[in-house]
Amino acid sequence: MIRVTIRRKSNRLIESFSVKGHANFAPHGQDTVCAGVSAVTVGAVNAIEKLAGVQLKCKMKDGFLSGQVTSEYPPVIEAQVQLLLESMIVSLQTIEDSYGKYLQIEDQ
Template sequence: MITVTIERDHEKKIVRYLVDGHAEFAEAGKDIVCAGVSTLTIGTVNAIESLLNIELPAEMHNGLLDVEIPKIEKREISDQTQLLLESMVVMLKSIQESYEDYLKIINKLV
């Protein structure tokens, strides 16, 4: 199972997300749950970095993606970053609704 932990601050802004595990829905290379989660979570990092010029500290290796969202001073850029992150969460929830045995989303207040 893939676990996605979304960490939020007291203002409910996403400050970090951690993706851990393997879906094991199908064999490697044919696992649509894994592919979908990977595309969304890595694609969100790429979108934020490319569109907003924000470098996200991220660690990625086999079955793990750990992304920290830095404090962003410009309100407009911070809001756009959060919009992209919230969009990722909505899409992950869509996957979870169809494949609940393979994806778990945990929201955590830090």
């Protein structure tokens, strides 16, 4: 199972996320759940870098990705980063709605 953890500040802004595990929905190379989660999460990190000009503090290895918002940004940039992260969560929830046996999201 893939476990996604979203951590929020007291003001509900996202400060970090982590993605751990493998879906085991299908054999390696054919697992569309893993591929979807990877595309959504890595795509969000790439979009934040390209569109907001911000590099999250990230770690990535087999079956693991984490991202952390490391600095205070001007309000416009902060809003862009948060919108892209919230969009990532909505996309992951869409996958979870159909494949909840293989993906669990915890929003703290």
